[in-house]
Amino acid sequence: MGNRLSRDAKAMRPSPIRALAKITADKRIISLAGGHPSPDSFPVDDIGKVIADLSRSISARELQYGMTAGNLDLRREIVGILAERGVDTALEQVFLCSGSQRGLDLIGRVLLDPGDTILVEIPTYPGAIACFRNLQAEMVGVPQDENGLKTDVLQKTLEKLRQDHRRPKLIYTIPNFQNPSGATMSVERRAELAEIAAREGLYVLEDDPYCDLYFHENVRDSLRPVAALGKGEVIYLSSFSKILAPGLRTAFISGPKDLIEIIELAAQASDLCSSTLDQNIVLELIRNGALKHSIGRIRQLYEGRATALLAALKASMPQSVEWNEPRGGFFLWVRMPDSIDAEEMLERAVKRGVAYVPGAHFCVDGSGRSEMRLCYSKESPERLREGAELLAQTIKETLQKS
Numbered sequence: 001m002g003n004r005l006s007r008d009a010k011a012m013r014p015s016p017i018r019a020l021a022k023i024t025a026d027k028r029i030i031s032l033a034g035g036h037p038s039p040d041s042f043p044v045d046d047i048g049k050v051i052a053d054l055s056r057s058i059s060a061r062e063l064q065y066g067m068t069a070g071n072l073d074l075r076r077e078i079v080g081i082l083a084e085r086g087v088d089t090a091l092e093q094v095f096l097c098s099g100s101q102r103g104l105d106l107i108g109r110v111l112l113d114p115g116d117t118i119l120v121e122i123p124t125y126p127g128a129i130a131c132f133r134n135l136q137a138e139m140v141g142v143p144q145d146e147n148g149l150k151t152d153v154l155q156k157t158l159e160k161l162r163q164d165h166r167r168p169k170l171i172y173t174i175p176n177f178q179n180p181s182g183a184t185m186s187v188e189r190r191a192e193l194a195e196i197a198a199r200e201g202l203y204v205l206e207d208d209p210y211c212d213l214y215f216h217e218n219v220r221d222s223l224r225p226v227a228a229l230g231k232g233e234v235i236y237l238s239s240f241s242k243i244l245a246p247g248l249r250t251a252f253i254s255g256p257k258d259l260i261e262i263i264e265l266a267a268q269a270s271d272l273c274s275s276t277l278d279q280n281i282v283l284e285l286i287r288n289g290a291l292k293h294s295i296g297r298i299r300q301l302y303e304g305r306a307t308a309l310l311a312a313l314k315a316s317m318p319q320s321v322e323w324n325e326p327r328g329g330f331f332l333w334v335r336m337p338d339s340i341d342a343e344e345m346l347e348r349a350v351k352r353g354v355a356y357v358p359g360a361h362f363c364v365d366g367s368g369r370s371e372m373r374l375c376y377s378k379e380s381p382e383r384l385r386e387g388a389e390l391l392a393q394t395i396k397e398t399l400q401k402s
Contacts, residue, residue, distance in 0.1 A: 177329025
């Protein structure tokens with residue numbers, strides 16, 4: 001095929017997490033790898049009832065092509081959801097798409113030319129890395145800590161880029177329970193990020209799929225989106241995949257009206273519209289209260305699983321291994337001694353019966369070699385405890401050999 005491929009196609013790389021799918025599909029393997037919601041979190045009965053009700057009352061309208069921007073009534077509901085999050089937006093500023101990954105692709109396609117520079121967190125979501133790489137953008141990493149993106153380093157990075165005559169187009173961030181680190185950006189840094197972006201004339205692409213999955217009510221006020229601060233141009237992206245079910249391929253973008261109009265044109269040229277049936281199901285789940293009930297239940301589910309994994313790590317890991325304690329979401333980040341290569345160790349871990357994702361896959365600067373992402377959302381507390389013990393045994397064995 002060779003020379004007949006486009007430049008975009010030649011830049012494509014397989015997802016490291018998808019590549020683990022064959023391994024994690026084996027039920028004997030305890031998967032701390034893929035960031036899937038637990039099937040136990042899906043409101044199956046509620047979804048089934050909505051589908052049954054729709055099947056009795058469905059009309060040609062629900063089966064026809066829909067508006068490219070999405071179901072009007074669902075967009076109205078999302079305006080209300082955004083208002084609850086502190087984001088003041090209008091109906092024409094909301095666009096529905098088939099999952100947040102689709103949203104990333106659309107946003108990237110309307111903003112990025114080959115060679116454009118964008119700023120991303122270290123570590124960051126590999127789906128975003130793949131999306132931006134496919135568009136041939138140049139990613140520059142900015143480190144984070146337990147309080148999220150280091151805004152002081154961000155400012156220095158922008159100054160260095162300016163000296164090199166490079167002007168970034170956007171800053172990509174996941175402020176709440178970040179994938180993969182589990183970190184949450186502090187209120188102070190959100191304000192600093194908004195100020196920096198406004199001053200520099202940059203878009204902020206705020207990816208926020210986990211915002212409702214906090215473990216304790218007292219952290220809620222600290223999770224207000226950067227988009228709620230009213231400074232600069234923020235593109236806000238969120239999804240129903242983590243709070244309902246990924247099979248209902250429905251996510252939404254909110255942003256400046258003129259940008260949303262261009263995103264709609266891009267979508268018209270690719271998939272015409274998202275699933276009208278999926279959108280109607282999500283709409284009914286919001287209206288009948290099932291979504292609100294589901295969120296409350298799954299917060300408790302994931303808090304219990306995070307607690308189980310954290311306790312097991314504390315009980316079994318050598319003292320030289322460190323990790324953070326997330327306040328919500330699906331993930332935590334593990335740092336091992338520099339002598340350990342997480343990629344090389346993975347095969348031994350799988351043979352023992354546990355899988356994870358090596359940290360280097362989340363880092364655009366070549367770092368993360370001795371780090372890993374663990375996901376606690378999919379497995380039961382019992383399997384999480386067993387997985388932590390198996391992983392600890394593998395690390396101890398690796399340290400003895402190094």
